Amino acid sequence: EAGVAxxxxxxxxxxxxxxxxxxxxxxxxxTLYWYQQILGQGPKLLIQFQNNGVVDDSQLPKDRFSAxxxxxxxxxxxxxxxxxxxxxxxxxxSSLVAGGQKTQYFGPGTRLLVL
Amino acid sequence: xxxxxxxxxxxxxxxxxxxIINCAYSNSASDYFIWYKQESGKGPQFIIDIRSNMDKRQxxxxxxxxxxxxxxxSLQIAATQPGDSAVYFxxxxxxxxxxxxTFGGGTRLMVKP
Numbered sequence: 001e002a003g004v005a006x007x008x009x010x011x012x013x014x015x016x017x018x019x020x021x022x023x024x025x026x027x028x029x030x031t032l033y034w035y036q037q038i039l040g041q042g043p044k045l046l047i048q049f050q051n052n053g054v055v056d057d058s059q060l061p062k063d064r065f066s067a068x069x070x071x072x073x074x075x076x077x078x079x080x081x082x083x084x085x086x087x088x089x090x091x092x093x094s095s096l097v098a099g100g101q102k103t104q105y106f107g108p109g110t111r112l113l114v115l
Numbered sequence: 116x117x118x119x120x121x122x123x124x125x126x127x128x129x130x131x132x133x134x135i136i137n138c139a140y141s142n143s144a145s146d147y148f149i150w151y152k153q154e155s156g157k158g159p160q161f162i163i164d165i166r167s168n169m170d171k172r173q174x175x176x177x178x179x180x181x182x183x184x185x186x187x188x189s190l191q192i193a194a195t196q197p198g199d200s201a202v203y204f205x206x207x208x209x210x211x212x213x214x215x216x217t218f219g220g221g222t223r224l225m226v227k228p
Contacts (some may be wrong), residue, residue: 004158009125033214040220040221041220041221042204042206042218042219042220042221043159043204044218044220045215045216045217048214048215055188056215074160087211091158091159093158095214102147102208102214103149103161103181104149104161104214104216105161106151106158106159106160107158108156109160111156
């Protein structure tokens with residue numbers, strides 16, 4: 001079974017530029033999550049989707065971050081404009097229906113460096 | 116505030132010894148806990164989970180213990196191997212919080228040959 005796929009694996013941009021990350025979850029997983037992991041810290045949830053609907057985006061900085069999952073499968077996370085403090089690893093995870101099987105499976109992450 | 120934390124940021128063990136990684140949580144409403152292993156340059160990898168109606172669960176070479184009285188979680192790794200070197204995170208899921216996980220800060224396990 002294929003795991004969670006993410007691209008790109010690495011991205012370097014200058015502050016105030018825009019960047020987008022892509023995630024393809026495990027087949028059949030209805031729930032998709034985006035996390036931000038700053039160096040030396042645990043992952044922090046940014047947004048959770050159930051199919052194509054947002055379940056929780058309370059920790060998403062909505063003035064610059066946006067995410068969508070239009071067809072309920074792939075998802076994109078965008079930062080516009082980027083700040084220096086956005087340098088982090090952006091992890092995508094997926095799970096079966098929330099409330100039942102809760103285990104989240106993570107992709108390899110996209111490492112973002114903002115200069 | 117509510118948080119999940121770890122007692123030791125770095126743990127160094129000899130190959131072949133047993134390792135114990137500890138985690139404290141503060142939210143008594145949490146009903147599901149997961150241990151993840153994260154190797155350098157990779158995403159977190161599921162190791163083992165436990166629900167709040169259990170106090171012990173065993174996997175292959177790993178055991179998770181849950182003490183709800185003192186809100187403490189531990190991961191035991193038997194016969195630690197060099198491949199076990201990584202950062203280990205515990206995460207909690209609060210009841211009625213959807214599937215939102217709160218992660219601790221991580222413990223780095225270093226295995227000496």
